[in-house]
Amino acid sequence: MREKELEKLKEYKYGFSTDIETIKAPKGLNEEVIKFISKIKKEPKWLLDWRLKAYKRLKVLKEPNWQKPKYPKINYQDLYYYSAPKSFKEKPKSLDELDPKLLETYKKLGIPLQEQKRLNNIAVDAVFDSVSVATTFKEKLTEKGIIFCSISEAIQKHPDLVKKYLGSVIPITDHYFATLNSAVFTDGSFVYIPENVRCPMELSTYFRINASQTGQFERTLIIADKGSYVSYLEGCTAPMRDENQLHAANVELVALDDAEIKYSTVQNWYPGDKDGKGGIYNFVTKRGLCKGKNSKISWTQVETGSAITWKYPSCILMGDNSIGEFYSIAITNNYQKADTGTKMTHLGKNTKSKIISKGISAGFADNTYRGLVDIGRNAINSRNYTQCDSLLIGNKCGAHTVPYIRNKNSLANVEHEATTSKISDEQLFYCNQRGLNQEEAVSLIVNGFCKEVLQQLPMEFAVEAQKLVGISLEGSVG
Amino acid sequence: MIENLKKTFESFNKKFISWPNNNRDKFFNKFMKMGFPNNKIEDWKFSNFNNFVSKNFKSLNTNFENLTSFKFDKYVNSFDHNKIIFINGEFKDKNFGNEEKEKFVCSDIKSFGEHLRLTIEDECENSLNLLNNAFYLDGLSLIIEKEYEFKKPLIIYNVFKTKKENNFFNQKIKIKVGENSKIDILLLNINLGSEPIFLNIYNNISLKKDAIVKLYSSSDLGEKDIFYNFNSVDVLNNSIFENFIFSNSANFYKNEIKCSLNEKYSSSFINGAIFSQNEQTHEIKSRIEHNDENTKSYQKIKSVLDKKSKSVFQGKIFVSSKAQKTDGYQLSKAILLDKESEFDSKPELEIYADDVKCSHGSTSGNLDEDAIFYLMSRGLSEFEAKKLLIKGFLNDAVETITNNEIRKYFSSKIESKINEYR
Numbered sequence: 058m059r060e061k062e063l064e065k066l067k068e069y070k071y072g073f074s075t076d077i078e079t080i081k082a083p084k085g086l087n088e089e090v091i092k093f094i095s096k097i098k099k100e101p102k103w104l105l106d107w108r109l110k111a112y113k114r115l116k117v118l119k120e121p122n123w124q125k126p127k128y129p130k131i132n133y134q135d136l137y138y139y140s141a142p143k144s145f146k147e148k149p150k151s152l153d154e155l156d157p158k159l160l161e162t163y164k165k166l167g168i169p170l171q172e173q174k175r176l177n178n179i180a181v182d183a184v185f186d187s188v189s190v191a192t193t194f195k196e197k198l199t200e201k202g203i204i205f206c207s208i209s210e211a212i213q214k215h216p217d218l219v220k221k222y223l224g225s226v227i228p229i230t231d232h233y234f235a236t237l238n239s240a241v242f243t244d245g246s247f248v249y250i251p252e253n254v255r256c257p258m259e260l261s262t263y264f265r266i267n268a269s270q271t272g273q274f275e276r277t278l279i280i281a282d283k284g285s286y287v288s289y290l291e292g293c294t295a296p297m298r299d300e301n302q303l304h305a306a307n308v309e310l311v312a313l314d315d316a317e318i319k320y321s322t323v324q325n326w327y328p329g330d331k332d333g334k335g336g337i338y339n340f341v342t343k344r345g346l347c348k349g350k351n352s353k354i355s356w357t358q359v360e361t362g363s364a365i366t367w368k369y370p371s372c373i374l375m376g377d378n379s380i381g382e383f384y385s386i387a388i389t390n391n392y393q394k395a396d397t398g399t400k401m402t403h404l405g406k407n408t409k410s411k412i413i414s415k416g417i418s419a420g421f422a423d424n425t426y427r428g429l430v431d432i433g434r435n436a437i438n439s440r441n442y443t444q445c446d447s448l449l450i451g452n453k454c455g456a457h458t459v460p461y462i463r464n465k466n467s468l469a470n471v472e473h474e475a476t477t478s479k480i481s482d483e484q485l486f487y488c489n490q491r492g493l494n495q496e497e498a499v500s501l502i503v504n505g506f507c508k509e510v511l512q513q514l515p516m517e518f519a520v521e522a523q524k525l526v527g528i529s530l531e532g533s534v535g
Numbered sequence: 536m537i538e539n540l541k542k543t544f545e546s547f548n549k550k551f552i553s554w555p556n557n558n559r560d561k562f563f564n565k566f567m568k569m570g571f572p573n574n575k576i577e578d579w580k581f582s583n584f585n586n587f588v589s590k591n592f593k594s595l596n597t598n599f600e601n602l603t604s605f606k607f608d609k610y611v612n613s614f615d616h617n618k619i620i621f622i623n624g625e626f627k628d629k630n631f632g633n634e635e636k637e638k639f640v641c642s643d644i645k646s647f648g649e650h651l652r653l654t655i656e657d658e659c660e661n662s663l664n665l666l667n668n669a670f671y672l673d674g675l676s677l678i679i680e681k682e683y684e685f686k687k688p689l690i691i692y693n694v695f696k697t698k699k700e701n702n703f704f705n706q707k708i709k710i711k712v713g714e715n716s717k718i719d720i721l722l723l724n725i726n727l728g729s730e731p732i733f734l735n736i737y738n739n740i741s742l743k744k745d746a747i748v749k750l751y752s753s754s755d756l757g758e759k760d761i762f763y764n765f766n767s768v769d770v771l772n773n774s775i776f777e778n779f780i781f782s783n784s785a786n787f788y789k790n791e792i793k794c795s796l797n798e799k800y801s802s803s804f805i806n807g808a809i810f811s812q813n814e815q816t817h818e819i820k821s822r823i824e825h826n827d828e829n830t831k832s833y834q835k836i837k838s839v840l841d842k843k844s845k846s847v848f849q850g851k852i853f854v855s856s857k858a859q860k861t862d863g864y865q866l867s868k869a870i871l872l873d874k875e876s877e878f879d880s881k882p883e884l885e886i887y888a889d890d891v892k893c894s895h896g897s898t899s900g901n902l903d904e905d906a907i908f909y910l911m912s913r914g915l916s917e918f919e920a921k922k923l924l925i926k927g928f929l930n931d932a933v934e935t936i937t938n939n940e941i942r943k944y945f946s947s948k949i950e951s952k953i954n955e956y957r
Contacts, residue, residue, distance in 0.1 A: 123577070434874070449889035452856050458884040462897055463581075467871035470900035477886050477893040 081271075082139035088112065091240055094139050098209050098243075101216060111229040111239035118233045125425045125457065126365045126394035128338060131303060137271040138241045183263045194258065204249040205260055208276055211247035218249055222280055226309040226346045226373070234305040235342040238274045242307065245275035250285035250316070259515055261290040264306075272303040279309070281316035283349065288319040290518055301329075301364060306341045314349030314376065319357070321514050322370075323522055326362035333392025333421070336364025343370035347379035347408075355382040357513045359522045360395060361529040369427070371400035374408035374436075381410040384510040386522075388503075388529045389422030389454070398428035398445075398460075403436035403469070412443040415507050419450035419530055425457040432469045439469040447477045448506055450499070450530070500527035537570060539594040543703070544669060547597055563669035569662040578661075581847040581879040582816050587787040591731050591759045595703040599625075599672050602701060607694045607727075613947075614940040616721075617689040623697055624704040625673050631689075638683040644674040644707055663763050667705045667737045674707035681713035681743070688719035688941060693736075696728035708738045710748070712774075717747040719938050724754035724762065731759035731786075738766045742774040744798075749777040751941055753948065756785035758813065765791045772798035779936050780807040781945055782817045783952055789818040795826060796858075802831035808932040808945075809836070810925075810952055811844035811876075818847040825858040825891075832862070837932040838869040839925050840876035841956075851883040852893055859888050865895035870902055870928060872921075926953050 082093045091112055095105040120131075198205050204215060211219050229239040246262045264275060281287055291308075304326065310318050320343075329336025339362075345354035356370040366389075372381030383399040401410040410430065418424040426445045447456035458475045480502050488498035504511065504526055511519050511526075544563050551557045571588055572579040588595070604622050619641070620628040626643030659665060675691065695704070712718060726732055734756075742748055756762055762785045770776050782788050794803045803823060811817045823832040838846045852863040869878040882895040902924050910920035929949050936942040 447884075447886070449886065449891075452859070452887070452889045454889070455885070455887045457886065458882075458895070460880075460882060460897070461580075462880045462882075462899070463877070464869070464871065464879070464899045465877045467874050467876060467901050471898060473880075473882065473895075473897040475882070475884060475895050477884055477891060479889040479891070 079140050079142055081137045084137055085134040086138060086241070090138050094241060094243060097139065100212060103220065104212060107229065108240050111236050114230050115236045115240055118236055120233045124367055124396045125423060126367065126396055128365055136303065138274070139243055140271045201254050201257065202251040203254060203256055204247065206247055208245045208247045208278060215249070218280065219247070219278070222278060222309065222311055226311060226344045227307050227342055231342065234340045235307055238276060238305050238307040238342070242274045242276040245277045248279040248287060248289065250281045250287045252282045253284040255285065256287040259288050259290055261292070263292045272305065275306045277306070277308040279318055280311045281313065281318050283313045284315045286317045288515060289321070290515065291322045292325070301336060301338055303338050304341065308341070308343040310345035310354055312345065312347050312349060312352035312354050315351045316349060317353040318345065319355045321357040321518055323359045323518055323525065324362050324366070325525060328362045328391070328393050329364040331391050333364070337362065339363035339366045339368065341368040343368060344373065345371065346373045347376050347381060350376045351378045352376050353380040356399065357384045357510065359525065360385070360387040360397060361525050364393060366395040366397055369398050369400055372410065373402045373404065374410065375404045377405040378407045379405055383412045384513045385414045386507045386510045387424055388417045388526060389424045390529055391420040391422060393422045396425040396427055398426045400429040401431070401441060403432045403439045406435065406437045408436055408439045410441045413509050414445040415510055416445070416447040416456055417450070417503060418454040418456050421453045423455045425459060427459040429461040430471055431463045432466050432471060434465050436466050437468045439466065441471045443473040445475045446506070448503065449477065449479050496531060499530055503530060536589050537567070541567070543596055547670065559669045562665045566662050566665040566669060572662055578820065578849070582818065582845070587761055588733070591761060591786060592702065592733065595733060596700050597670055597672070597703045598700045603697065605696055607692065611690060611944065613944055616687050619675060619689065619691045621691070621693045623695055623701065624706060626675065632687065634686060635683065639677065639679040641677045644676055645672070661765070663735055664737060664765055667707065667735050670703065670705040671707050672705065674709070676709045678711045679713050679716045679718060682715050684717040685719065688721060688938060690721045690723060693722065693724045695726045695732050697730055697732065699730055702730060703733045705735045708736065710740045712742050712746040712748055714743045715745040719749040719941065720751065721941055722750065722752040724756060726756045726760055729757070731757055733761045736764045738764070740766065741769040742771055742776060744772040744774060746774040749938055751779045751936065753781045753945070754784055758786060760785040761787045763789050766793065768792065768794040770794065770796050770801040770803060773800040776803040777937060778805045779945070780819060781949065782807065783810045785815065787816050789820065792821045795824040796830040796832065797826050799827050799829050804935065805834045806932050806935040807836045808929045808949065809838035809846045810929065810949070811838070811840050811846050812842045813844065814842065815844045820849040822851045822853065823863065825854045825861045825863065827858055829860045830858060832864070834865040835932055835935060836867040837929055838878060839872065839929060840869065840878055841872040843873070843875040845877040848880040851885065852895070854886040854888050854891050854893065856887040859890045861888065861891040861893065863891070863893040867897045869899035870925070871899060922953050922956065926950060
């Protein structure tokens with residue numbers, strides 16, 4: 058029995074769960090639960106009203122159904138919307154007070170929370186189920202005036218900033234899952250970079266779903282004030298469970314004049330087992346607003362986990378001369394399904410966007426790139442370049458490309474190209490000849506195929522992502 | 536509009552109630568449930584068809600007992616050809632010169648009795664096809680035996696000049712080509728009158744082994760006309776389907792192609808040139824299904840847009856898991872000449888086989904400033920330089936036409952359209 062478990066864990070090394078006492082909100086979705094969440098988090102009244110407004114809207118909305126991957130209907134009443142370690146009733150003031158079990162969990166995941174032990178220069182905000190457990194390097198950041206904390210803390214300490222920007226990019230009347238998040242979001246990260254500050258280190262959030270039958274609804278808000286720069290990383294894992302778990306996060310980015318935000322994600326939620334049982338439904342809304350002139354938002358994502366990935370990190374290029382970028386690798390194996398891409402909405406003059414998407418599917422998986430490039434009437438001299446390449450391994454999987462291109466401006470240039478191919482026998486033969494076995498060869502070739510995107514990741518992440526690419530495709534050949 | 540159409544249908548259907556298996560009402564009821572396509576439907580995402588109908592027509596009428604006829608003799612004179620002539624939607628005349636008459640059967644659908652089979656087999660979800668099934672009156676059935684190659688191309692003249700009580704025409708064209716046979720067809724839709732018409736044509740083309748069909752289409756329609764053309768094409772072993780569309784007239788023009796490459800080594804070539812002006816909306820939608828190994832498809836669509844016009848290209852390459860070694864290519868390029876034009880495209884790939892070569896590209900932008908400068912430095916005015924560049928741009932698509940006579944026809948037609956351009 059034990060061996061079987063170990064065998065299972067080999068496939069997905071983050072698949073363990075932490076046995077920890079939790080406080081949960083009553084099961085189900087209703088006004089009482091929302092009030093419960095708001096109360097336990099000691100939120101001001103305006104936020105509760107905001108949540109209730111979103112909930113009212115949610116009751117009218119219908120779940121979207123145009124996506125390629127279909128999933129069984131989610132029973133929203135059968136979920137817990139809040140789950141937190143019991144020791145969190147009063148948030149621990151320092152790491153010494155933190156439940157050792159939690160520390161161990163993060164150690165196992167390779168996310169050391171003890172600052173002195175860290176070599177890498179990365180500040181981490183760790184989110185466990187519904188609450189943020191620790192934020193590291195806080196003092197060093199405070200010196201520069203940077204605010205990096207959990208969103209619950211920000212609501213208490215910086216209500217003006219939160220009030221001003223929360224929901225300004227993803228309004229509560231957006232689509233179903235975004236509205237659901239607005240109603241029940243529990244925690245997440247908040248970042249504010251003051252004027253003309255270049256954030257000295259990478260900021261990072263690590264999301265972990267632990268409890269079963271729990272949905273994770275976190276909300277991230279990043280504001281880069283005039284002339285500032287920040288690079289932000291996001292990582293995620295979850296235990297292996299036979300049920301499907303819902304993860305519906307909202308991420309809002311706001312870049313003011315001359316600011317730059319770089320947002321990188323390595324998503325490794327539990328993808329389900331070989332037969333497609335279990336796994337996370339990753340229905341995330343990510344949207345960045347280039348509000349000021351010369352601002353820039355760059356999304357980089359490596360999507361290897363989740364049973365279903367359904368997300369479109371987007372850029373609204375409102376300020377003149379603003380730039381939006383999207384680099385994506387989506388790898389699907391076994392019965393995983395991904396429907397991902399981006400939306401670039403060009404509103405300002407001289408706006409530029411670049412989309413590089415690499416999709417790899419193996420096993421019985423389906424991988425869809427779906428994107429929109431919309432050039433508005435006033436977006437003079439705008440440019441877009443899109444490239445999406447797909448790689449298929451085996452003939453039971455699918456690779457699809459669904460780009461929407463709307464050009465309403467004669468002075469704008471839009472280019473789109475896409476190719477689909479397979480790993481050629483010659484490439485494999487060449488690698489085999491040099492002494493690599495079949496799996497190493499595939500991993501090498503796939504990494505080469507993804508190189509353009511991997512290059513965009515911060516160094517520490519790039520190494521991890523490269524390994525992940527290899528692991529995700531294990532067992533897909535031969 | 537819809538209520539009006541219901542009345543039209545009721546009086547139209549009275550004449551067919553006595554027919555055996557008349558199921559027009561079944562199709563019409565299904566249509567009534569769906570209504571005219573609007574932009575909530577994925578295939579019509581970029582243009583709201585409903586608006587075009589209500590903008591251009593007070594009511595849609597088809598009253599075939601009152602069909603008027605007239606003499607038409609403005610034939611294409613640049614090359615010899617076989618003729619089929621439709622006047623106001625009715626099959627009027629055919630002239631196959633000295634082709635071998637026993638090798639093919641050509642007849643109108645009205646008298647051939649083909650109507651029953653045609654309607655029953657079309658179980659479709661497309662509301663305009665349903666409307667075609669409910670309202671079609673006439674059309675063409677051309678069945679070609681095996682081993683026959685037509686000596687001359689066939690031109691189908693579909694000419695209209697009508698009054699208000701007849702402004703809605705539904706036709707069906709069915710072409711079956713036998714083994715190792717070949718035919719080149721040019722379909723011309725012409726509206727000579729001043730009254731706007733709504734023309735809805737359903738083409739069903741099937742190719743047996745080693746056959747070749749080249750289908751070209753062009754139209755001279757009025758400023759308020761609506762034209763919807765649906766092609767359903769089935770291609771078998773080693774046969775070739777070639778299609779070229781030139782779209783320049785009508786207020787709304789949509790050409791939809793569903794081409795299934797069902798057996799090995801079959802191929803299809805779909806090319807088009809769009810030159811839209813004066814608030815026109817022109818769409819080309821294609822769906823190429825690769826259902827077997829070693830099939831090939833090639834698409835090239837070039838659009839030039841001016842004067843508040845809009846053009847749309849929705850192309851899809853579907854590759855089933857059986858269709859290894861597929862070669863699929865799709866390119867759409869557009870030039871926007873004025874600020875208020877809009878080009879939308881949705882080039883789609885849906886692939887389930889791993890050993891395939893599929894690619895698509897789509898670009899849109901303005902004319903190349905450097906090229907204009909070069910031509911002006913050689914003594915051309917700016918306007919002449921632009922015209923020359925547009926001609927070159929569109930000719931790239933015209934050059935894919937493999938029938939020399941027809942290529943010249945399109946080439947000179949596009950040239951004269953560009954010369955008219957102000």
